[in-house]
Amino acid sequence: MKNARMPPAATPAPHLLVFAREPVLGRVKTRLAAGIGAAAALAVYRELLALTAAAVAAAQVPATVWLAEAPAGGDPALPRPEWPGLPWRVQPAAGSLGARMAQAFEEAFAAGAGRVVVIGTDCPGLSADLLRQAFDQLLSHELVVGPADDGGYYLLGMNELEAELFANKAWSTATVLPDTLADAARLGLRVARLPTLHDVDSAQDLATWRGNPARG
Template structure:
């Protein structure tokens, strides 16, 4: 596997670079900012180059420059990088040439980026490359309507053509072209470019940020299929917590699920349908120390992030989940909640309770088994050999739609028969066929 990273930058000559910042900083300081941001970016690139991966890829970097010559670039940034002049034309022309050269040289995955986004880290560069394993195009949306990163796994010059560069239309035009080309698209978390004086606080915060070893980072992974109605409020609650990223993995929605996830700043991936498959794909891309798998119709309690960190700080706990509350009235559903509580406290919570665990533990057990159903039960049973399965006292609130659709008694009996059949050794594929045949509301 060959991964190629293209970095676009400019030699810092005062008066020719960061010109939109000159009124606020002056020509010399604006050029110095260009210098600092390029060096900051290349430090992250160097970290990405040495970041371990399995299987180990062959990684190359090409610094595409303007405003100087190769000897000046080497004198500034050192001789360890490959330097290539950007050449003539608009940004689309220059990007198209750079990608064509990389693919012609044998690269399997090619990502291009600028130096204007100081929040971009080595982890996110690795995310972009990982996304290209099963997506044709990866985009890092910029908050100004453009993108800070674009990656391809095969040549597609169309994504650089007929684009209104340096406008707020760039991202949407690129997504529209990708749709027309039938490309499978992944989007990373939105980040801010440093283009105008009002953007400078973002640079100062990134420059002065100290890495904290005390706080474990948390990634939230949401498998979704036609969840446009519930997803906006679920994402809003998730993003109120201290999370490093929210990853929505879509299984082929026919509604606005993907558009909503992108609009609200989630990382988006596209997958074949299947909850286990979707969650595993999200976990492969996640950078957090801790993982929370959340159904798209399940609402989290306040301070969920603090509770997850608190519980997983106990080394005897292998994984955890929240107490379940069902978002529907009725005495029968309150009995269901009591039954779920009894089962959960005996070490068998289900996925609709929000399963959370350490990322290293998830990898150790091999992730979710690729089953058509009961992937959560299978994972939890594996995890019990590694430690306790703890239940948080706070409740998640999950949709009552499946109980309302089939009836409380029928839904409960179906669920128990499926679980007992699985524990008795009946094939999950056979159980899934049986469940699909009986898990439909009766017609009048």
């Protein structure tokens, strides 16, 4: 009797986590606002949100938006206007950025995802193609990172929760990426790197982007 053929393994389901803020005057881009004013910073943030939302929509992967704070009068059953068609959650009020990301990853894996990627909304060069590349890389790597040119990352993805990658980090500093990669090496994870992109956090970052939009 011939050996029965094994069915092909199912491709692990992808899920995208988007960490964002509500576009509210005085509550977003405070470092940028220190250089250009709160109203101008809000306008830039709305622009960045629109670019990110377009990339997410074009990537056509399941996604959840995690808002830093509960929006005033927000109905959790209804999508936010900046994120049409996407469900949203509120990030835990307590804990570091790393702890909040770890919880979002944990919930996505618990819901059945097998490849989970998190992004922010500070990187105008993020594209649907890069998002698709990230998920593709998780078929052959345990970790994928999108380095930002300020020493952080604009994207992080994994195919199971590696909680140590979120611990003991000085968030919003130039040590985040090297410390994350050092942890990954110590854990023996295969790491894929995407192209380095430009974050917009300060007036100088904005001037760099405006002077060379293709840099992203």
